[in-house]
Amino acid sequence: MTLQPSEAGIEYRFLTFDTHTKAEKGLNDAVAEGWQFVSYQAAGDSSAVSHFVVVSRRSRAESRRFGFGS
Numbered sequence: 001m002t003l004q005p006s007e008a009g010i011e012y013r014f015l016t017f018d019t020h021t022k023a024e025k026g027l028n029d030a031v032a033e034g035w036q037f038v039s040y041q042a043a044g045d046s047s048a049v050s051h052f053v054v055v056s057r058r059s060r061a062e063s064r065r066f067g068f069g070s
Contacts (some may be wrong), residue, residue: 012038015053023051030055 013035017023020042027037035055042051 009059010056011059012054012056017051017053018049020049020051023053027053027055035041 004064006059013030015023015030017026027040030053031037035057038054040051040053042049044050057059
């Protein structure tokens with residue numbers, strides 16, 4: 001889930017995973033895409049644990065399209 005950009009021009013992404021291995025891979029993938037780590041939390045019990053990662057980045061401008069003709 002991506003949250004709307006804040007007034008400071010920063011956007012956040014909230015990632016959820018069912019294993020710590022998937023959380024680690026997801027965080028590494030996000031960092032490779034230009035996101036920065038903000039927070040990590042695990043919650044649950046011995047039978048089911050959810051892993052939550054929050055990442056952020058400066059908001060990017062809308063992509064531009066260039067072309068010729070109509």
